[in-house]
Amino acid sequence: MACPINKCLASLAHKAMRLFTVTEKGFPNPLSRHSICWDLLVKATAAENDSGLVYKMKEIQDNQVLKSQLLQYMWKGSTQVRGEHISKARISVPPMYGIKNIHKDKLSLKEKMSDISQPWKNDIIKFLFQAEWWGPKGKGRKYGRKNNPYLHNLPTLALVACSIECALLGAINNTTIEFPETAFSARWNHHYMMLLEIFQKCSPTYLAAVFDEIDEYVWNDCITVGQSDVSKLMFDFDALEEAAKASKS
Incomplete structure (x- = not known):
């Protein structure tokens, strides 16, 4: 995830997971990590109202390797x-x-x-x-x-x-x-x-x-x-x- 949009998306994902952990679910269920992270990321990107992020989300949704990497990085925000x-x-x-x-x-x-x-x-x-x-x-x-x-x-x-x-x-x-x-x-x-x-x-x-x-x-x-x-x-x-x-x- 080297391009600016990818970095922005990764940062947004990480922040969303940290906020969710502190303010909604102190210990999210690891067995549901992918669905939790993806749902949070969809909400976070929608709130940004950025066409570049929307396009990138569609691209990631069709790329399971990239999606998995992003969600794995996002999940670390909770532990961190x-x-x-x-x-x-x-x-x-x-x-x-x-x-x-x-x-x-x-x-x-x-x-x-x-x-x-x-x-x-x-x-x-x-x-x-x-x-x-x-x-x-x-x-x-x-x-x-x-x-x-x-x-x-x-x-x-x-x-x-x-x-x-x-x-x-x-x-x-x-x-x-x-x-x-x-x-x-x-x-x-x-x-x-x-x-x-x-x-x-x-x-x-x-x-x-x-x-x-x-x-x-x-x-x-x-x-x-x-x-x-x-x-x-x-x-x-x-x-x-x-x-x-x-x-x-």
Whole structure:
């Protein structure tokens, strides 16, 4: 893919896959990679309204070798963006949780990931949003504040929570825990996404306040984030909701 149109298409494909991973599906199914990538690429090129890209897409559709190469490159965007994110989490999580100052035998993943009085409000969450997507070249910045796909987004928050869990596991066990689909896809989908959907249903005002705090933090460049690895039954949704409503009045 040497010509300018091919480079443009490859760049567009890679960016579309990265955005999809962060904002829609943290761990896309590898068995569906070709259909996922192709559908995303069709949408991305259509949005560009570029006749050259449309022509190139028709050409690629009839060339299975070129199509396979492009989709393989595109899929790497998903692995890459998770790799960048977990790298920041591994650096940031231990000092923000004070893990280096605690004896390993006294560390508990469940305790570190849980704060039933202020769930989803540990500073590390806001910090990772800012570090990953609001740096000088952060992708989150370019979308502006209104209707930003990275903010007020359950899949993005679930991905951040997964990365914190992975980094904590590594810090507690003094090792590097990998961050692949096989290990964390189920956690993202069946734990964090489900838990966030419960919050959205049972305590929408509280969850909106969580997202508002993240929004304010990333745009104001402040450093100011607990996660829940506990049963949904431990949360007092009514109390959280009432407290959030009271703070708005």
